[in-house]
Amino acid sequence: MFFGWGYLLYVALPIMALSFLASSWVKRTYARFSQVRNSSGMTGADVARRILNGAGLNDVSVQVIDGELTDNYDPRTKTLNLSRSVATSTSVAAEAVVAHEIGHAQQDRQGYIAMRMRSGLVPVANIGSQAGPMIVMLGLILSLFTRSAFGYYVALFGLVLFAAVVAFQLLTTPVEMNASHRALGLLAENGVIFPEEQEGARRMLRAAAFTYWVALFGAILTLVYYASLVLGSRRND
Ligand SMILES: [Zn+2]
Numbered sequence: 001m002f003f004g005w006g007y008l009l010y011v012a013l014p015i016m017a018l019s020f021l022a023s024s025w026v027k028r029t030y031a032r033f034s035q036v037r038n039s040s041g042m043t044g045a046d047v048a049r050r051i052l053n054g055a056g057l058n059d060v061s062v063q064v065i066d067g068e069l070t071d072n073y074d075p076r077t078k079t080l081n082l083s084r085s086v087a088t089s090t091s092v093a094a095e096a097v098v099a100h101e102i103g104h105a106q107q108d109r110q111g112y113i114a115m116r117m118r119s120g121l122v123p124v125a126n127i128g129s130q131a132g133p134m135i136v137m138l139g140l141i142l143s144l145f146t147r148s149a150f151g152y153y154v155a156l157f158g159l160v161l162f163a164a165v166v167a168f169q170l171l172t173t174p175v176e177m178n179a180s181h182r183a184l185g186l187l188a189e190n191g192v193i194f195p196e197e198q199e200g201a202r203r204m205l206r207a208a209a210f211t212y213w214v215a216l217f218g219a220i221l222t223l224v225y226y227a228s229l230v231l232g233s234r235r236n237d
Contacts, residue, residue, distance in 0.1 A: 011225045015218040022211040029207040030069065033093035033200045034085075040192055044086040044094035047192050051102050052080070054190035060105050062087075071097050073104040075119065080105060092193075096201035099187045100208070103179030106186075112178070118171040124161075125168035132162030136226050140233055155230045159223070166223050169216040176212045180205035 042050065048062045060073075065081045072081050080101055086094045107115045139155025142148075183205060187193035193201060 007225060011221055015214075015221060018214045018217065019211075022207075022214040026069075026207045026211060029204050030093050033096070033204050034089060034091045036092045036197070036200055037090055038092050038095055038192075038197055039194045041090055042095070042192065043088055043090050044082055044098045045088070047095045047098045048080055048082060048087075048102065050192060051099060051186050051190045052105070055102065055106055055186060057102070057105050057109060060102075069097075071101050073101045073108070075104075075108040075115075078105070078108075092197050092200040093204055095187060095192055095197075096183065096204040099183035099192070099201070100179050100205060102186055103182035104175075106182055107175065107179060112175070114171050114175050114178070118168060118175055121164060121168045121171065124164040128161040128164035132158050132165065133222075133226065134158070135161060136230060140229060143233055152230070152234055155233065159226055159230050162223055162226060166216075166219045169212075169219045173212045173216050177209055180209060 040047075045062060045064070052058060052060050052062070060078050060080055062080045062082060064084055064087045065071075067083055068085065070081070070083045071086050073079070074081060080098075082098065082101075086097050104115070135158030136155045137158075139151045139153070139158055141151070142154055143151025145151075184198065184201060187201060188198070
């Protein structure tokens, strides 16, 4: 009953449409700049080693993993995980992806505060995204049938749990923007990228950034929707 047309129309559909737009933009931009060879002729793995050494991150190891666009930096093991296509490609797209992930390695090394706060929020945000909505529903059903304030407070608790997801996304966006900003600097400082390729790398990173804004917007929209349900139920008492 709570997941009626309102939820579908004002929350689920806009989020789905925007997520689809964002991911197809990333894929299209990546496909396009995967075709543009970088003038240094270095593969993603070469670029990684060059930038890591240049940035004094010699102890970060580079590992090749499966999947497409699965590239990530793992702060626990200090490992830069590169997807096979990025590691072996000599494209502008590959160097942008590699430099972005090294941006995260640099954040980790410098103890970048937003990144540390985000890591701390991961467990709560995971619980919040799964259990939060269920607890909200449980509370609303309780207050509907028992007509007591208890259900309302249960729903409120679910709302606070889900707010952790919003907080997580609020931290993710600046962490990602910062990693991309560092990426462009790292590419230029280490002589990996030539000025005429810079625009391609920038476009790649801009498309990737859009996906984080969409995730943030989706989390806020969902929270607002649940909040309107919970506060609305209070008013109907
Ligand atoms: Zn990132």
